[in-house]
Amino acid sequence: MSLLQIEGLQLQFRVDRETVYALRGVDLSVGAGTRTAIVGESGSGKTALTLSLLRLLPPNAQVKGSVRFLGRELLTLDEAALRQVRGAQIAMIFQHAQAALNPLLPVGRQIADVCRQHSGMGRAEAWERAVEVLAATGIQQAAARARDYPHQYSGGMAQRALIAMALVCEPQLLIADEPTSGLDVAVQQQVLALVEQVVARLDATLLLITHDLAVVADTCDQIIVMYAGEVMETGATAQVLERPANPYTAALLACFEQTDEARMPFIPGRTPDMRQAPTGCSFAGRCAMTRDICHQQRPQAVEVAPGHFSACHFAQEVADA
Amino acid sequence: MLAGEQAIPERPSLLQRMMRANGPMRVRLNIGLLLLIVLLGLLAPLLPLHDPVRPNPLNRFKAPSLEHPFGTDGNGMDVLSRTIHAIRTDFALAISSVALGIVVGAPLGALSGYFGGRLDSVITRITEVFQGFPQILFGMAVLAAAGNTMVNLVLILAFYNVPVYSKMVRSVTLPLREADFVQAARVAGNSPLSVVFRHVLPNTLVPVFSQLPLSCAYAAQMIAGLSFIGLGVAIPTPEWGSMIQLGANQLVFGKWWASIFPGLALFISVWLLNNVSDLFGSLVVRRA
Amino acid sequence: MLDSMREWGFFLLRRFGVFLIALFGVSVITFTVTHKIGNPVYLLVGTRYNQEMLDNIRREIGLDRPLHEQYLRYAGNLLQGNLGISRFSYNPVLEDIGRRLPATLELSSWALAMGVLWAVPAGILAALRPQGRMARLADLVARTGVSMPGFWLGLLLIFVFFAELHWFPAPLGRIARSIGPPQYVTGWYSIDTLLAGDREAFFSSVSHLILPALTLAITTSPSTLQITRKRMQEVLQSDYIRSARAFGLPGNKVYRYALRNTLGPVITMIAMTYGYLLSGTVLVEVVFTWPGLGLYAVDAMNHSDYEPIMGVVLLSSGFYLLVYLASDIFNALFDPRVRTEL
Amino acid sequence: MNAEAAGEALLRIEGATKRFSLRQRGWRRQQVVALDGVSMTLRRGETVGLVGESGSGKSTLGRCVLNLLRLDGGRIIYRGREIQALPEREWRPLRRRLQMVFQNPVSSFNPMMTIEEALLDALRQVPELDHAQRRQRVGDLLEQVQLGARFAVLYPYEMSGGQLQRAAIARALAPQPDFIFLDEPTANLDMSIRGQIINLLLDLQQREGGPGFVFVTHDLRVLRYVAERIYVITQGHIVESGSRDQIFHAPRHPWTRALLEASSIGRRDRRQASGSDGEADISLATSPEGGCRLLARCPHARERCARETQVLREIEPGQQVRCWRAEELD
Amino acid sequence: ALAQEENVLVIAIPGDIETLDPPFSRFQRSNETNLNIYDQFFRYGSVDTGLGYSVADTGTIEGASVESWEWSDDLSSIVLNIREGATFNKTGREVTADDFIYWFERAVGTESGTLWNVNTANIASWEKTGSHQVTLQFSQLSPWLFFLFRDQSQGPMDAIEAQANVADDDPWAARWLAKNDVGSGEFYVESWEPGVAMVLRANPDYWAGKAFFDQIVLQVVPSSADRALLLREGEIDIAASLSTDELAALEGAEGVKVLTVPTRNQMIMGLNVTEGPLANKLVRQALSYAVPYDDIIEGIFGGKAKKSAGPVPVDGKHHDGSVWPYDYDPDKARELLAEAGYADGFEFTLDIASGVTTTEQIAVVLQAAYADVGVTMNINLQTAAVFGEQLGTLGHQAWMRDLLWYVDDPGYTGVATFRTGGITNWMGYSNETIDGLIVQMNGTLDEELKAELAREYQRIVSDEAPQLFLADMPFEIAMRDDIHGYVQLPDNLLWYWPLYRE
Numbered sequence A: 001m002s003l004l005q006i007e008g009l010q011l012q013f014r015v016d017r018e019t020v021y022a023l024r025g026v027d028l029s030v031g032a033g034t035r036t037a038i039v040g041e042s043g044s045g046k047t048a049l050t051l052s053l054l055r056l057l058p059p060n061a062q063v064k065g066s067v068r069f070l071g072r073e074l075l076t077l078d079e080a081a082l083r084q085v086r087g088a089q090i091a092m093i094f095q096h097a098q099a100a101l102n103p104l105l106p107v108g109r110q111i112a113d114v115c116r117q118h119s120g121m122g123r124a125e126a127w128e129r130a131v132e133v134l135a136a137t138g139i140q141q142a143a144a145r146a147r148d149y150p151h152q153y154s155g156g157m158a159q160r161a162l163i164a165m166a167l168v169c170e171p172q173l174l175i176a177d178e179p180t181s182g183l184d185v186a187v188q189q190q191v192l193a194l195v196e197q198v199v200a201r202l203d204a205t206l207l208l209i210t211h212d213l214a215v216v217a218d219t220c221d222q223i224i225v226m227y228a229g230e231v232m233e234t235g236a237t238a239q240v241l242e243r244p245a246n247p248y249t250a251a252l253l254a255c256f257e258q259t260d261e262a263r264m265p266f267i268p269g270r271t272p273d274m275r276q277a278p279t280g281c282s283f284a285g286r287c288a289m290t291r292d293i294c295h296q297q298r299p300q301a302v303e304v305a306p307g308h309f310s311a312c313h314f315a316q317e318v319a320d321a
Numbered sequence B: 001m002l003a004g005e006q007a008i009p010e011r012p013s014l015l016q017r018m019m020r021a022n023g024p025m026r027v028r029l030n031i032g033l034l035l036l037i038v039l040l041g042l043l044a045p046l047l048p049l050h051d052p053v054r055p056n057p058l059n060r061f062k063a064p065s066l067e068h069p070f071g072t073d074g075n076g077m078d079v080l081s082r083t084i085h086a087i088r089t090d091f092a093l094a095i096s097s098v099a100l101g102i103v104v105g106a107p108l109g110a111l112s113g114y115f116g117g118r119l120d121s122v123i124t125r126i127t128e129v130f131q132g133f134p135q136i137l138f139g140m141a142v143l144a145a146a147g148n149t150m151v152n153l154v155l156i157l158a159f160y161n162v163p164v165y166s167k168m169v170r171s172v173t174l175p176l177r178e179a180d181f182v183q184a185a186r187v188a189g190n191s192p193l194s195v196v197f198r199h200v201l202p203n204t205l206v207p208v209f210s211q212l213p214l215s216c217a218y219a220a221q222m223i224a225g226l227s228f229i230g231l232g233v234a235i236p237t238p239e240w241g242s243m244i245q246l247g248a249n250q251l252v253f254g255k256w257w258a259s260i261f262p263g264l265a266l267f268i269s270v271w272l273l274n275n276v277s278d279l280f281g282s283l284v285v286r287r288a
Numbered sequence C: 001m002l003d004s005m006r007e008w009g010f011f012l013l014r015r016f017g018v019f020l021i022a023l024f025g026v027s028v029i030t031f032t033v034t035h036k037i038g039n040p041v042y043l044l045v046g047t048r049y050n051q052e053m054l055d056n057i058r059r060e061i062g063l064d065r066p067l068h069e070q071y072l073r074y075a076g077n078l079l080q081g082n083l084g085i086s087r088f089s090y091n092p093v094l095e096d097i098g099r100r101l102p103a104t105l106e107l108s109s110w111a112l113a114m115g116v117l118w119a120v121p122a123g124i125l126a127a128l129r130p131q132g133r134m135a136r137l138a139d140l141v142a143r144t145g146v147s148m149p150g151f152w153l154g155l156l157l158i159f160v161f162f163a164e165l166h167w168f169p170a171p172l173g174r175i176a177r178s179i180g181p182p183q184y185v186t187g188w189y190s191i192d193t194l195l196a197g198d199r200e201a202f203f204s205s206v207s208h209l210i211l212p213a214l215t216l217a218i219t220t221s222p223s224t225l226q227i228t229r230k231r232m233q234e235v236l237q238s239d240y241i242r243s244a245r246a247f248g249l250p251g252n253k254v255y256r257y258a259l260r261n262t263l264g265p266v267i268t269m270i271a272m273t274y275g276y277l278l279s280g281t282v283l284v285e286v287v288f289t290w291p292g293l294g295l296y297a298v299d300a301m302n303h304s305d306y307e308p309i310m311g312v313v314l315l316s317s318g319f320y321l322l323v324y325l326a327s328d329i330f331n332a333l334f335d336p337r338v339r340t341e342l
Numbered sequence D: 001m002n003a004e005a006a007g008e009a010l011l012r013i014e015g016a017t018k019r020f021s022l023r024q025r026g027w028r029r030q031q032v033v034a035l036d037g038v039s040m041t042l043r044r045g046e047t048v049g050l051v052g053e054s055g056s057g058k059s060t061l062g063r064c065v066l067n068l069l070r071l072d073g074g075r076i077i078y079r080g081r082e083i084q085a086l087p088e089r090e091w092r093p094l095r096r097r098l099q100m101v102f103q104n105p106v107s108s109f110n111p112m113m114t115i116e117e118a119l120l121d122a123l124r125q126v127p128e129l130d131h132a133q134r135r136q137r138v139g140d141l142l143e144q145v146q147l148g149a150r151f152a153v154l155y156p157y158e159m160s161g162g163q164l165q166r167a168a169i170a171r172a173l174a175p176q177p178d179f180i181f182l183d184e185p186t187a188n189l190d191m192s193i194r195g196q197i198i199n200l201l202l203d204l205q206q207r208e209g210g211p212g213f214v215f216v217t218h219d220l221r222v223l224r225y226v227a228e229r230i231y232v233i234t235q236g237h238i239v240e241s242g243s244r245d246q247i248f249h250a251p252r253h254p255w256t257r258a259l260l261e262a263s264s265i266g267r268r269d270r271r272q273a274s275g276s277d278g279e280a281d282i283s284l285a286t287s288p289e290g291g292c293r294l295l296a297r298c299p300h301a302r303e304r305c306a307r308e309t310q311v312l313r314e315i316e317p318g319q320q321v322r323c324w325r326a327e328e329l330d
Numbered sequence E: 001a002l003a004q005e006e007n008v009l010v011i012a013i014p015g016d017i018e019t020l021d022p023p024f025s026r027f028q029r030s031n032e033t034n035l036n037i038y039d040q041f042f043r044y045g046s047v048d049t050g051l052g053y054s055v056a057d058t059g060t061i062e063g064a065s066v067e068s069w070e071w072s073d074d075l076s077s078i079v080l081n082i083r084e085g086a087t088f089n090k091t092g093r094e095v096t097a098d099d100f101i102y103w104f105e106r107a108v109g110t111e112s113g114t115l116w117n118v119n120t121a122n123i124a125s126w127e128k129t130g131s132h133q134v135t136l137q138f139s140q141l142s143p144w145l146f147f148l149f150r151d152q153s154q155g156p157m158d159a160i161e162a163q164a165n166v167a168d169d170d171p172w173a174a175r176w177l178a179k180n181d182v183g184s185g186e187f188y189v190e191s192w193e194p195g196v197a198m199v200l201r202a203n204p205d206y207w208a209g210k211a212f213f214d215q216i217v218l219q220v221v222p223s224s225a226d227r228a229l230l231l232r233e234g235e236i237d238i239a240a241s242l243s244t245d246e247l248a249a250l251e252g253a254e255g256v257k258v259l260t261v262p263t264r265n266q267m268i269m270g271l272n273v274t275e276g277p278l279a280n281k282l283v284r285q286a287l288s289y290a291v292p293y294d295d296i297i298e299g300i301f302g303g304k305a306k307k308s309a310g311p312v313p314v315d316g317k318h319h320d321g322s323v324w325p326y327d328y329d330p331d332k333a334r335e336l337l338a339e340a341g342y343a344d345g346f347e348f349t350l351d352i353a354s355g356v357t358t359t360e361q362i363a364v365v366l367q368a369a370y371a372d373v374g375v376t377m378n379i380n381l382q383t384a385a386v387f388g389e390q391l392g393t394l395g396h397q398a399w400m401r402d403l404l405w406y407v408d409d410p411g412y413t414g415v416a417t418f419r420t421g422g423i424t425n426w427m428g429y430s431n432e433t434i435d436g437l438i439v440q441m442n443g444t445l446d447e448e449l450k451a452e453l454a455r456e457y458q459r460i461v462s463d464e465a466p467q468l469f470l471a472d473m474p475f476e477i478a479m480r481d482d483i484h485g486y487v488q489l490p491d492n493l494l495w496y497w498p499l500y501r502e
């Protein structure tokens, strides 16, 4: 059974009387125990997707569709019940760790707060637990550092602190939204390793958001490729990376390939204007294979191989190429 | 090359963009009304109104009537005409004092924020001193010492605006100092001063504009207050603040019109200015 | 700990130096301006005077010296805590101010408290529901307050609540005449009456305070409201609030977090308002017959009586700079980021 | 192009050192050493890659070269002339010769100016053109970076990152410089459009009399296409330098290898990397007394590494390494 | 606790009492207080007008602290018999000749306003001629002795108490007396909270009997609208210094009465005749013709003022309206201007003290009227102090204020205002003929001759027009309608003693 089941998820932002169509009908499911990656270019709706799961969107957002977690519909869940899910069952670690920590509170206190919220521990006990998990994420002298404020942490440490916060709740699903962006190469590795470690320890499911295919290849067994608010392709990592069934995925992969050609590969054109309501395939403007149908009709996801879906009118063609 | 490129129309001016800016009625209404007020002020001498400074001692404190829709004030002057003519005075006072405040304050703030160091501390200290002055008292003292001319009034108001704008611009400039585009401007060969004036200053426009309506309201309030203790704008110049004060004493005896109408005019103008400056902010500010 | 004590020491020392320099600047400017608003010697000669009498007096009180010399003398006295005497009442200015300051402080503090108690929650509510009714109301009140002269609002309130409805006592000072001022402890009638345990007097003093304080609150709170609202909106959209919610913290806790983060600029604004209020009460004091500093200074102005004007201006500026400093210190205590930048 | 053939050095950096004071404690200041004796040479028309992780001092170097920051030590020699100590006034004529493209395309444009205004601003230092000619040139430049004149009237927020980065390159090219410091020009761009920029630069390189580039990145992959020689920097130190082939095919420094691994799909060994980064981050803040700076992060560290300060030494012709174990680690 | 049956009168005043030292008192507030707490040498008798108030009869002089007096036959000296048994309020000491002598010495010593009175009354010397008797010698005829020695500055003060409070740099205890009262008058100061209120208590042993009101509260209420409102609401009994508009608004209010009493108070615009266009007589005449007198009287004073006719108030002694040429005649004004060479007009500035509504209103009317004849008049508001100082130093081009002639004698007005160098000659006006006429007027007791001289004096001053006489204003005061006994004094000061509540 899938842990997380998303159907027809649509998300719109109202900005100055204009509408940004951030998610344009997303269907996907995340199996329990998997490590799933969501990849896609900046602005493709990765963050928006994860935020809409826990209804953390800003007030100008409108969500439609269905998100079921362990069979419960999250989008209509009442606040109190939702709070039980947030943190305790689904934990999130964010893109800019330092910004995601409250600058006015000691790091340890923030972790302890979360801990108390979900475990009913006392203040002192929660603090001890916070120090403990901080130490577990590899922060040295955790007892002392717990009293420090976020700005006294380096980027990597802040990310660790966020992971610690996630760890303290022992969630079933851990969503990591580009946990390594802005960190230096070596620290990136450490953080990713830590995430993997934590997921393994908690026996949790991982939803990792990134736009780095290199990371995906290493860390995840499932992959979801997003483009302009739509899911283009899903499948096992090996399948998708080796036999992409969507021109977008293929083009993206090409950009990562190490070739000895004189020129660097890229995808021409720019991402579509998200303020336009979608018609046809959103990648149509940039795709080498575009035909008339691509502009007119939205492609449905087709299963090109078991568990491998692609939203392209020519999915099979691409897969076989 | 990108597909589907076509020649695009000329860039619309800011005003055009504001007029057509995405909220159809409300926005246009605000700008329209504000323009109308300004226009009314500009055209006041041409309108079929009573002479705003023509006293009629035999016709004082007359309630609103067809002849005098807003009634007459303590000098027997037509309140409607004065309210409309006051647009000129008030906008002129507000604009010149605010402009002066901005012209002096903004560069000070920008220089202070941009160059930092000793210059910054000196300018910051000076603005703090300026701000620390008890405003009404000091205004009174200056007017008493130098006479209550329009120029002095503008200077006093500007005196309060300078630190406001310099502080604001400084706080906006401070983070800009390290901003990439400022560095880029240096690389593009701008001298330090031209970096400040051509690149940094324009970027402080939005907060400056959001402060504008407040400053304008404040100007009218100050003038009203100074009139109240006896030293405002020279009588009988039509000006909302002093009109409010002139009528205020009769307000409690049921002769509300001399005070309420100019008060309303002030209120409406500030309201519209507020809306327009909000709008301006949202249009000029870079959209993420 | 010791280290941070030293840092604090340096910080305070630096800020205090700056404070003194600022005060010096204020005194120079005010001195120059006040000494141009006519001449107090006319006060000293009675009705019938001639040039010789004027010259004598001018010499006696040193007004014939060059301005900078006069200033040095004034500054010298000032350093000894001597603000001079009023040429008008023969009272030492310090004494006069001492008597009137509590009245003004009481009024401005009440006004501040009322303003803050209204503006901060309203700003927060307006930020929480930007389109809601509260936001609209806050907007209306703020914009009205901004465009309404205080004395006018005061008169209006007196008219409605005293003359028409008789809900509040006559605008005649700080306490009913039949009750009389309480035993002097703090100079704040609202406190002194409480200390004296006199219920009736307490209610009288409070009912005298409400209208003028309300007037000031309405006219000065809009900036606090706007900044609370704006800052709260920013904070609510911040990543750390989002993460607090993502980790399942309950609403009230999240808002407590948000509030804490909103506080810095709000405190600064409140401090500035307070600093402004001390002299900003002038017009309202006139309307409500409030025997405070403002009235004192206006009287002095009308008599070209330099020393009291100087005294009040210096006091108000000093107060402004002090509360501003206090807000800086508060922010430093409160915000660890500012603290490390000390 | 061939590095050896390019002849005389356009720009030489010798022992560049830069310190920042962090925060004030009482009257004392705490310092960070952002650059510590960096040397580098660039020949005419050559492209040199500078690679290093975030915070390693790459941008600082660029800013020092362009006199946006003052060096604390060392020299910068442009066409045989020392320029690091020139006052701002004397520097200004040099501005049109030495240009820079910033890391973040969006923030490097003044949000209040259209692209045309921004380019005209840069063209102000070309006095020989009149206004009409300058506008003409703006069109040409936009064409040259494959944007087209229609972008001239747009404001930065109306353009995508890739487009803006091209405009940024156009701006750098505007005064016809002979040196451009490209500070991570692709860092903020999506993979899918990164190639556009790289290819644009490649085109520029092809042209005769084109400027020399220092191309900064934290992603070695992109250097494969553009750089002739590569310097690897970390914590303000150059740890390895060499030709493109030397660096890609025979990297000697453990750090270079780590960087190479990090940028390729499915070839990393993360387990070794895990552990604490606490120390590593902090060590940046102070200059260690001795020993290798990468000690804490290096899987190959030996006891000697802790004692001995590493020096840069030539290990192959044209290849320098700052590690005594370089030869062992193959 | 206060006694149950206390009679308290609450008067709202616009500003605090400035000083309790009579010789230094120069503003309305302290003048009034001093009038009530010191017992002047003399006082006027009063007559009931039948209109609900009495007026002082300047023809009847009564004794106050001086009980009786005898002129020498040649009128060169006078013997003052001091009332026996009168005591000082604060110390209970009896008032004696020593206190009177101290009073004269202090007048000389302080060079204060009282010295001017002494000099103007032509008093050459004073001498104690008994424990309760003082004899004054005159240098020449003293026409105004009684008029001057009834004013607020003329009450004996407790010499011993005063001398006990001198300081090294203050030999006349001016500092102490400014804040402490040592009088023997109808009231004494019970408490004084500066800026808030002064409370006076009735002298129980006053020689003419204790006042009806036990206590007078002088409550400072700076806002005139407040004062009017408070009166309407019955919070106070009398509101001082209301504008004509506020008085008009109060008329007809329930429980309030407004007394309108003719006085010798003139609204005057003074012109600095020493320089510029205003030095030209024709210009001044033109300005006089350009004043819409009737509009001002009807519109601004609601018909309660009278049209002025020259330097002697219309209700004043020896007033002669027949020599007054001016009426509103803009054509004539234009003609005169053209004749003076200002056909295209000119510009000048009128200074007025801020905060006086009526003056402002008149100024605005004048401004418009002058604009009609091509003259630009700017209006400049000044603080009271600056305004006063400018008057004394001839710093104005033109000024406007009201002037009250509390000595009902054209000669007195002349000495003060139109004589060369007169103390209220704020015009810089100088005319030998006028100077001569004034000396003649003051040198005679022959009222017929005086009337003759006064006519000529009025004719010349009117013709020369150094001042514009805009209106003869009544004195108006608003009080609760249960307050009775009001006596109008010529100086418009409120005398508390005769007031009572019914």
Ligand SMILES: Nc1ncnc2c1ncn2[C@@H]1O[C@H](COP(=O)(O)OP(=O)(O)OP(=O)(O)O)[C@@H](O)[C@H]1O
Binding pocket: A013, A014, A015, A020, A022, A040, A041, A042, A043, A044, A045, A046, A047, A048, A049, A058, A060, A211, A274
């Ligand atoms: N609060 C908001 N208001 C309006 N539009 C928004 C808002 N948040 C996101 N968007 C828009 O929604 C779309 C999806 O944004 P999202 O942040 O999910 O992208 P992403 O895939 O996470 O990108 P990145 O890799 O840059 O994080 C974008 O077009 C973005 O501009």
Ligand SMILES: Nc1ncnc2c1ncn2[C@@H]1O[C@H](COP(=O)(O)OP(=O)(O)OP(=O)(O)O)[C@@H](O)[C@H]1O
Binding pocket: D020, D021, D022, D032, D033, D034, D052, D053, D054, D055, D056, D057, D058, D059, D060, D061, D103, D218, D284
């Ligand atoms: N203005 C400054 N004040 C203090 N420290 C600074 C300043 N600028 C840079 N630093 C420090 O100098 C070091 C080098 O920074 P630099 O920006 O050059 O790194 P970088 O290699 O360009 O990194 P990135 O890849 O993140 O751009 C860092 O430790 C940084 O914190």
Ligand SMILES: [Mg+2]
Binding pocket: A046, A047, A048, A095, A177
């Ligand atoms: Mg994202």
Ligand SMILES: [Mg+2]
Binding pocket: D058, D059, D060, D103, D183, D184
């Ligand atoms: Mg950088």
